[in-house]
Amino acid sequence: xxxxxxxxxxxxxxxxxxxxxxxxxxxxxxxxxxxxxxxxxxxxxxxxxxxxxxxxxxxxxxxxxxxxxxxxxxxxxxxxxxxxxxxxxxxxxxxxxxxxxxxxxxxxxxxxxx
Amino acid sequence: xxxxxxxxxxxxxxxxxxxxxxxxxxxxxxxxxxxxxxxxxxxxxxxxxxxxxxxxxxxxxxxxxxxxxxxxxxxxxxxxxxxxxxxxxxxxxxxxxxxxxxxxxxxxxxxxx
Numbered sequence: 001x002x003x004x005x006x007x008x009x010x011x012x013x014x015x016x017x018x019x020x021x022x023x024x025x026x027x028x029x030x031x032x033x034x035x036x037x038x039x040x041x042x043x044x045x046x047x048x049x050x051x052x053x054x055x056x057x058x059x060x061x062x063x064x065x066x067x068x069x070x071x072x073x074x075x076x077x078x079x080x081x082x083x084x085x086x087x088x089x090x091x092x093x094x095x096x097x098x099x100x101x102x103x104x105x106x107x108x109x110x111x112x113x114x
Numbered sequence: 115x116x117x118x119x120x121x122x123x124x125x126x127x128x129x130x131x132x133x134x135x136x137x138x139x140x141x142x143x144x145x146x147x148x149x150x151x152x153x154x155x156x157x158x159x160x161x162x163x164x165x166x167x168x169x170x171x172x173x174x175x176x177x178x179x180x181x182x183x184x185x186x187x188x189x190x191x192x193x194x195x196x197x198x199x200x201x202x203x204x205x206x207x208x209x210x211x212x213x214x215x216x217x218x219x220x221x222x223x224x225x226x227x
Contacts, residue, residue: 037215039155043220043223045206050215089155100145100162100170101159101162101170102147102206102216106154106155106156107155109155
């Protein structure tokens with residue numbers, strides 16, 4: 001079974017600085033997709049960024065970018081110029097290429113200090 | 115024009131009762147899910163339906179029964195509620211294309227007293 005591990009239960013960053021959230025996953029598949037979701041206190045799950053495993057180029061969405069290391073099965077999220085609104089739970093998720101099954105890591109709580 | 119909507123948003127009930135949570139999506143997606151988020155924020159998949167057909171059924175007590183009358187609806191019925199069922203339950207949907215994310219409802223906070 002595929003597993004997703006987020007080893008940082010909590011992280012803290014100063015406003016305007018950069019923070020990296022870690023995620024590793026375990027799979028024997030070659031075709032899969034990876035996602036980062038944000039869950040603010042409103043509890044709504046919001047997609048931050050997605051990465052296709054077959055793409056070597058790291059995905060970027062404005063201040064959010066990933067470092068995808070396929071061989072190491074690592075998928076970290078970098079948040080640049082952190083803002084107070086970035087404070088939330090962040091979940092890494094894995095979806096197999098031919099499957100509806102989407103699995104989540106345990107989450108990392110990000111605090112942004114003013 | 116909410117994409118994935120769940121009702122109710124909050125549900126407080128006594129042990130032993132039976133309750134249902136409804137979910138509807140207007141995105142035309144083929145796949146719908148139920149996830150349970152416990153007090154430690156861990157998100158665990160419970161069920162997945164594809165065009166009304168049950169695809170994923172994780173190890174969930176038989177007291178939980180999903181029902182999909184059509185591909186736009188996936189309801190969750192819970193019998194004989196227990197204290198440990200207290201959690202936030204999320205409905206989600208996604209299109210057939212697997213490179214697309216799942217779209218989540220706002221969640222239903224279930225409290226069993």
